[in-house]
Amino acid sequence: xxxxxxxxxxxxxxxxxxxxxxxxxxxxxxxxxxxxxxxxxxxxxxxxxxxxxxxxxxxxxxxxxxxxxxxxxxxxxxxxxxxxxxxxxxxxxxxxxxxxxxxxxxxxxxxxxxxxxxxxxxxxxxxxxxxxxxxxxxxxxxxxxxxxxxxxxxxxxxxxxxxxxxxxxxxxxxxxxxxxxxxxxxxxxxxxxxxxxxxxxxxxxxxxxxxxxxxxxxxxxxxxxxxxxxxxxxxxxxxxxxxxxxxxxxxxxxxxxxxxxxxxxxxxxxxxxxxxxxxxxxxxxxxxxxxxxxxxxxxxxxxxxxxxxxxxxxxxxxxxxxxxxxxxxxxxxxxxxxxxxxxxxxxxxxxxxxxxxxxxxxxxxxxxxxxxxxxxxxxxxxxxxxxxxxxx
Amino acid sequence: xxxxxxxxxxxxxxxxxxxxxxxxxxxxxxxxxxxxxxxxxxxxxxxxxxxxxxxxxxxxxxxxxxxxxxxxxxxxxxxxxxxxxxxxxxxxxxxxxxxxxxxxxxxxxxxxxxxxxxxxxxxxxxxxxxxxxxxxxxxxxxxxxxxxxxxxxxxxxxxxxxxxxxxxxxxxxxxxxxxxxxxxxxxxxxxxxxxxx
Numbered sequence: 001x002x003x004x005x006x007x008x009x010x011x012x013x014x015x016x017x018x019x020x021x022x023x024x025x026x027x028x029x030x031x032x033x034x035x036x037x038x039x040x041x042x043x044x045x046x047x048x049x050x051x052x053x054x055x056x057x058x059x060x061x062x063x064x065x066x067x068x069x070x071x072x073x074x075x076x077x078x079x080x081x082x083x084x085x086x087x088x089x090x091x092x093x094x095x096x097x098x099x100x101x102x103x104x105x106x107x108x109x110x111x112x113x114x115x116x117x118x119x120x121x122x123x124x125x126x127x128x129x130x131x132x133x134x135x136x137x138x139x140x141x142x143x144x145x146x147x148x149x150x151x152x153x154x155x156x157x158x159x160x161x162x163x164x165x166x167x168x169x170x171x172x173x174x175x176x177x178x179x180x181x182x183x184x185x186x187x188x189x190x191x192x193x194x195x196x197x198x199x200x201x202x203x204x205x206x207x208x209x210x211x212x213x214x215x216x217x218x219x220x221x222x223x224x225x226x227x228x229x230x231x232x233x234x235x236x237x238x239x240x241x242x243x244x245x246x247x248x249x250x251x252x253x254x255x256x257x258x259x260x261x262x263x264x265x266x267x268x269x270x271x272x273x274x275x276x277x278x279x280x281x282x283x284x285x286x287x288x289x290x291x292x293x294x295x296x297x298x299x300x301x302x303x304x305x306x307x308x309x310x311x312x313x314x315x316x317x318x319x320x321x322x323x324x325x326x327x328x329x330x331x332x333x334x335x336x337x338x339x340x341x342x343x344x345x346x347x348x349x350x351x352x353x354x355x356x357x358x359x360x361x362x363x364x365x366x367x368x369x370x371x372x373x374x375x376x377x378x379x380x381x382x383x384x385x386x387x388x389x390x391x392x
Numbered sequence: 393x394x395x396x397x398x399x400x401x402x403x404x405x406x407x408x409x410x411x412x413x414x415x416x417x418x419x420x421x422x423x424x425x426x427x428x429x430x431x432x433x434x435x436x437x438x439x440x441x442x443x444x445x446x447x448x449x450x451x452x453x454x455x456x457x458x459x460x461x462x463x464x465x466x467x468x469x470x471x472x473x474x475x476x477x478x479x480x481x482x483x484x485x486x487x488x489x490x491x492x493x494x495x496x497x498x499x500x501x502x503x504x505x506x507x508x509x510x511x512x513x514x515x516x517x518x519x520x521x522x523x524x525x526x527x528x529x530x531x532x533x534x535x536x537x538x539x540x541x542x543x544x545x546x547x548x549x550x551x552x553x554x555x556x557x558x559x560x561x562x563x564x565x566x567x568x569x570x571x572x573x574x575x576x577x578x579x580x581x582x583x584x585x586x587x588x589x
Contacts, residue, residue, distance in 0.1 A: 057409065060408065060409045060412045060413070061405045061408050061409050062408070063408055063412050063418045063419055063420065064419070064421055065419060065421055065423075315402065315405060315406070315409075316402070318405050318409075319398075319401045319402050319404075319405040320398065320401065370394070371394065374394035374395075375394070378394075
């Protein structure tokens, strides 16, 4: 092992050494414990960093400073937020279903953390190397809808219920293109094991990596995946379930104090995990972006890509206004779903055609439906001055 | 192009983001407790009582006529008229407010009290940092807290204060001229009505 490999595997070796300190019967349990504790520490820390990054980033996008009072440049703002959330009064509505009301945020966070079990965060760095890792991820991920609906139902509040129903409708609609666009990557990789999917993309031609996003079908699938992921994690422009200006935070409405903080945490952790899956499927997971950068430790590549994805999410949030419910559903069922089916067809072309023909074929199979469906969505409507018939 | 609008929007926000670090004109935020915008002269929020001379309680212009108390739409002014008379800043015997309270949690800053006052005794203040942890007592301002000097009035509303001073001086001169042969009786009421006219 040379020094580059040591740097790459340092956490793996550290864990092995820690485990070897314990007697043999305990070693399995200790190994699991170490991994779990690491994940539970690292990702909430990333959440704290993300909150300040988001608030400052959105501020700059809107030509404001953002939080700059707590500590130098406001970098200790997450600590102040945490103290505030912990010391706030925890209100439960008199008519609420108290047990379900309490369980909803807990369940959301537990479910979201479970999904982290299969994420490959570096070479040999996944909590569980599961053969059906992607399937496990989607199975766990779809359970978050239950937590959201528990929150909406138990609050006994019409806005909470509206928000929860919007969330369910949106999550179910967008889960289909999410999974179908992942299917394209699975078809090419030929495996559901996330470690193997990454390893298949870890090669280089010249200096460029073999990431799936650099193929026509891969780019289309990646974009579809990211759009669906935004909708899945209820982020702007798909934040209708919260809809602060219409249904006053939706299913969060009756939550305060630390329960609200847990929801917030769960939502961000969900965003991280789904971004991590997007990175794994299309952006080469922990592999370096260029062959001459291969000496960078794999976990740094992974977290660098994750932070880049988070920044993109923040950027999109600062740019796009919220969709209307009918626009949301039209987009899911009339554009995303057919496009993801065409992406699968495009992946088939890529799999069976040769040399330049695979590029041409898979490009055509994606681009033509994109233009066709896109113009169909636009329905020959042009952006023009709105005319009010009665208001003026 | 399809989705071209989204890319255009992303370009705009990216430009906002990066330019806010280089160009100060983009950041219009005033970091309030550390830096403040200059006061606009017409600013007003809650009323205060003007006094002349060095002693605040002795120099109050208010003669406790209670017009403002009656005119106040939300009824936030409470005045208790004195039973005796005291010499005012000009040396004349006048009634004075034994109690003058304004509940600024009720006040709606309409300025009607200022408009009806015949003695230019009540004016609008610009002090806005009135936050308190005592929401009843802390927002009920009494005579001592309301009294502010004419110099302070000049400082916050210079143009208006100069006009008022000119009017008062003219009225006093007129009263003094008219009262030359007679002893001074009912002078304040005459002075007041002339000021309004």
